[in-house]
Every structure is written in C-alpha cells, then in structure tokens.
Amino acid sequence: MRSRRNNVLADLAKAPWPVGLVIGVVLFLLIQYGIPAWMASRGGSLAQAFARGTNPFGMLGWFVLALCWFAALMSFLDVRRKRRLLETRTDLDSLAANGWRDFERLVGEAFRRQGYAVEEAGLVGADGGIDLILRRDGRRTLVQCKQWRRERVPVNVVREMYGLLAHHKADHVIIAAWGGFTPDAAAFASGKPIELIDGVALLAMIRAVQEPANTASRDQSRLPTPTADVPSCPKCGTTMVRRNNRGDGTQFWGCTRFPACRGTR
Numbered sequence: 001m002r003s004r005r006n007n008v009l010a011d012l013a014k015a016p017w018p019v020g021l022v023i024g025v026v027l028f029l030l031i032q033y034g035i036p037a038w039m040a041s042r043g044g045s046l047a048q049a050f051a052r053g054t055n056p057f058g059m060l061g062w063f064v065l066a067l068c069w070f071a072a073l074m075s076f077l078d079v080r081r082k083r084r085l086l087e088t089r090t091d092l093d094s095l096a097a098n099g100w101r102d103f104e105r106l107v108g109e110a111f112r113r114q115g116y117a118v119e120e121a122g123l124v125g126a127d128g129g130i131d132l133i134l135r136r137d138g139r140r141t142l143v144q145c146k147q148w149r150r151e152r153v154p155v156n157v158v159r160e161m162y163g164l165l166a167h168h169k170a171d172h173v174i175i176a177a178w179g180g181f182t183p184d185a186a187a188f189a190s191g192k193p194i195e196l197i198d199g200v201a202l203l204a205m206i207r208a209v210q211e212p213a214n215t216a217s218r219d220q221s222r223l224p225t226p227t228a229d230v231p232s233c234p235k236c237g238t239t240m241v242r243r244n245n246r247g248d249g250t251q252f253w254g255c256t257r258f259p260a261c262r263g264t265r
Contacts, residue, residue: 012071024068031061103147113209146177155184204239205256235263
C-alpha cells in the first residue's frame, strides 16, 4: 500500500503541470508568511517567537515547494512523452512498438486530442479490465486497449466489457485492438453501445489528430489503402470506422475525424 504522501504526489503529477507550480507557490507563501503572521497575532510565548521573525516551519515550506514542483516536472515530462508518442506513429507496426502500457497512453492521447477528458485507470495489468475512462459532454466511456499482434479479440472479452458497462453505469464502451476482432465479437457488439476499433481505424484516428506539420511532411503513400471492408470518408477521404446507431441499433461507417468531419456511409 502506498503512503499518503506518495498518493498525494501521484495525484498531483496527474494534474496539468501548471497546477503543481501554482499549488507549490501558494503553500510556500502560506507556510513561510501566512502562518507566522497568524501566529504572531495571537498571545503567548509562541506568538512572541513568531513576532521576532522566528519561523520553525521555514524548512517545511521549502520542502513542500520542492515536492510540488517535482510533481509538476513529472506531469510536464509525461505530457511531452505522450505528445511525442502520438506524433511519431507512422504505420501499423509503430502502434505496437513500445509495449502495452505505451499503447494505452497512445490511445488515451488520441482521444484527449478529440476533446475528451482522459483518466488512465489501468490497474489490472496487460490483459483485462478498464484501461481508460473518457468523459465529454456529460457522458462516460470505458475503454479497453489490446495490443495483441497474433490474435484477434474474441467475443468473451467484448462480453466482459459489456458487463462492466452496466456495472459502472457508463454510457459507452470502446475496445481498441491492434489485431482486430473475431466475427463473433463483432456480431455481439452490433446494436449495443460498444465501439470496436481495429488497428487500421486506430491509425487513421491518430493521423487525424496529429499536428499538421507532421502529417504534411509524411509520405502519403504510407497511409493504409481503404478497401471494401474499410471505406474512405466521402467528405474528407479519411479512413472510416464502423459505429452503432444508438437509436435503432443499426451499424454505419463514420469518419474517424468526428466531430470535425461528420461524413458517414
């Protein structure tokens, strides 16, 4: 079990890095000047000591400032790593080149750039559970990431995620799998609030949110060629992904650049 201090440090490192800087400065000023001023205004020998400028909490203030700024540095480096991780993906093999944890970070960063608030919730290892929680417009989506390269995701994994959807009272489930899904898995997801994203669709989604300078300089011939199974968007030409109509349960092809592009087939 982690100590309370480590928990606070980890939580602060997950916040945007300017938050750690600001909290550190505020706490430092409070400990260094606020507490002594308050104590000096009270009676007693301790108040007299503070009034003479003696502050026994001085070192504590510097320690708290250093701790908060260290957490801010961790947050900054994490943001930069995720940005670089996404910007350097160029083909299907590169999506799975850095291990399952970075695969989760990559998927999370792709959704973050689409305007989602992303919580990294992966606590059970490489092969199960909820890896990410997405929030946007009051809706909550559970995400599981599978980096499997030699097999497709079977139907039992999709069933388990559907059970977690009801258990956690979420609105939607997304399973991102490099190697794709079995026909039984796709059939089970049909008509349910479950979105299956295979490697080709994930690569298209990532390229849609990469920085323009990177996408413009990349050789366009390396883009996956749309096939009869994966059509291109009629509006922007981007590879599409299969989605479910929440109203009647029917399936359709939607642009991976949604909501920037609303092309459908």
